[in-house]
Amino acid sequence: MKRLLSIIVAGSLSLMAAQAQGSFVEMGGALVSPANMKYTDALKFSQQENTYMSARVAAMGGAFTSLGADLSSMSINPAGLGMYRSSAFAMSADIGTTSTANNFTPNGKKQTSFSFNQIGTALNIYQGSGSLVSFTFGFAYNKLADLNYDKSFGWTGDGVSIGDFFALQMEGFPSSVLSYNSYPFNNENIYVDEWGGVLAYQTALIDPVLDADGKETGQYKVTGVHPDAGVNASLRTRSRGSVGEYSFSSGLNIANILYLGATLGIQDISQTIRYYYTESYNQPISDPALLKAMTYAPIESSYGSGVNLKIGAILRPISSLRLGIAYHTRTATTLTRDYAAEMQTWFEPNNSGDPTDYASESLANNYTYNYSSPSKLLLGASYALANRALISVDYDIVWNRSMFLQANDHWAEDNFTQSVEADLGTSHNVRVGLEVVPTNGVYLRGGYAYYGSPFNSAAEKYDDNGGYFYEDYKRSTTNYSLGCGLRFASGSALDFAWTSSTARYTNSVLYHYLRSTNNVVDA
Secondary structure (H helix, E strand, C coil): CEEEEEEEEEEECCCCCCCCCCCCCCEECCCCCCCCCCHHHHHHCCCCCCCCCCHHHHHCCCCCCCCCCCCCHHHHCHHHHHHCCCCEEEEEEEEEEEEEECCCCCCCEEEEEEEEEEEEEEEEEEECCCCEEEEEEEEEEEEEEECCEEEEEEEECCCCCHHHHHHHHCCCCCHHHCCHHHCHHHCCCCCHHHHHHHHHHHCCCCEEEECCCCCEEEEEECCCCCCCCEEEEEEEEEEEEEEEEEEEEEEEEECCCEEEEEEEEEEEEEEEEEEEEEEEEECCCCCCCCEEEEEEEEEEEEEEEEEEEEEEEEEEEECCEEEEEEEECCCEEEEEEEEEEEEEEEECCCCCCCCEEEEEECCCEEEEEEEECCEEEEEEEEEEECCCEEEEEEEEEEEHHHCEEECCCHHHHHHHHHHHHHHECEEEEEEEEEEEEEECCEEEEEEEEEECCCECHHHHHHHHCCCCECCCCEEEEEEEEEEEEEECCCCCEEEEEEEEEEEEECCECCCEEEEECCEEEEC
C-alpha cells in the first residue's frame, strides 16, 4: 500500500496558510494508459476535503456543517452564511510539506509548496427586527483538493523491460503502418494508449520478428537487450493542479433559531501530470546492437469546469445547541484531456566509436467528455459550553455510484457505468472539532477527520489481497489538526492551523499486458 503523508502549516488573515481491473482487461497501467478516460479519474477530482479552506475550519478538522460565520460555509453548509451579523472579508493561504513513501522509497520524498486556499467576502445586506433577522450574500473562492505531488520509483534486477510490453502491444500491426511517414498517430486502428508501442518501434526499442523467408510474422521483440542483461528502471512523476470552487451564496437568519442557505458552485479543475520513465541496462557484452538506455515521457493535462447546487439548514433550538444538514447535488462537469508522449533510445557505440540514438514524439491528442461527480449529504451537531468551549461533529454520506458519463461513444458510457456499479460504493466521512477559549480573544483548536473509501467491499478485498489497480487511487484519508486564533477589538482576526494528513492508496502497476495465461508482462 502506498501512503501519502502531508504536513500543512497554515495561517489566516484571516491567513491560512479507474477501475479495479483497469479500463481494458488486457492492457493498462499508470505509465501506459494516462490517455484513457476512467471512472477513477472522475472520482479523483471528486474526493474533496475540508482541509484546504479557512484556518479555523482546518484546525477544527473541517467539522463545520452546523457552524457558521465563516466563508468556508459556502462550500460546506451555506446556511452558516446566515449567522453573519455584519459584513466580512477574509483570505487564507497555506504552506504544505508532502512526503510520498512506497516500497521503493520507504523514507519518502518531500516537497514544500505555497498556495492561496480561500478569498472572499460576506455582505450583510439586511438587518431587521421581525422574523427575518438578517440576509447575507457571499462570494468566495475555496480550494477543495490539492493535486500537487512528486513521486519516484526505482528498481533493478527483474529482467523485464517496458519494451516487452510494447512488443506485445504491437502484435498484428505491420511495421509499415508504424513508420514516421505513415502518420500512425492519425491511424484510427491504433488507439491512443498504444502510441507508446508506436514510439518504441520508431526508436528501435522493438523490432519485427521475421520468419525464415525474411517476412514479418506480425510479432515484435526487444532485440537491444541481451537475455542475460540486468534492467535498471526508474520513474519520476510530477503532478501540479487543484480543484477549486467559486461560490455564489445567500443565507437567511430567521428569529435566530433557523438558518437557511443556498450556494451555486462553479468548480475549476486543472491537473498536469508528467511521467519520466528510464531504463538503463547492464549488458554482459559490448555490441553496437545493444541498448545503453531509454526514456519514455508521457504528459497528461486535464482541465475543465463544473457546476453544482448546495442547500442547507441549521437549527438552533437552544442557544448552546446547533443541528445542521446540507445536501450537495452532483457536479455536472466538462473536462478536456490533452495527451502526448515522447521516447528516446541510446545504443552502444558503433565500430567507429560513435553513439547511436533515436528520438520520436507523438502528436497531441485532445478530447472532451462530460461526467457527473457524486452527490453528498452532510449532517452535523455542535454544542457550546458557557462561551468557553465548543465541540462539533460531522457525518457525511457520499453516493459514489451516482456518477455517470455522457459521451458520443456508447461503449465508453457503458464501460463507465458498469465499472462504477462493479467497484464503487458509499463513502462515510467523520469529522470532529474542538475549540476552547482560555481567555477572551484567544482560541485554541483541535480536530480529527476520516474520509472513507469510495470503493465497495469487493474492490477493497481485491486490493487487500494483492490485486492491483492501473493507477494508485486514494482509498481513505486520516487528518489530525491543531490551531489557534486571535480576535482583536477592531473586529479583525488572525488564525493559524496545522494539519497532518495520511492517505492510503490502492496497489498499482506501471504497465500490465495479459493476452493469455502464458503471455503476461507487468511491473
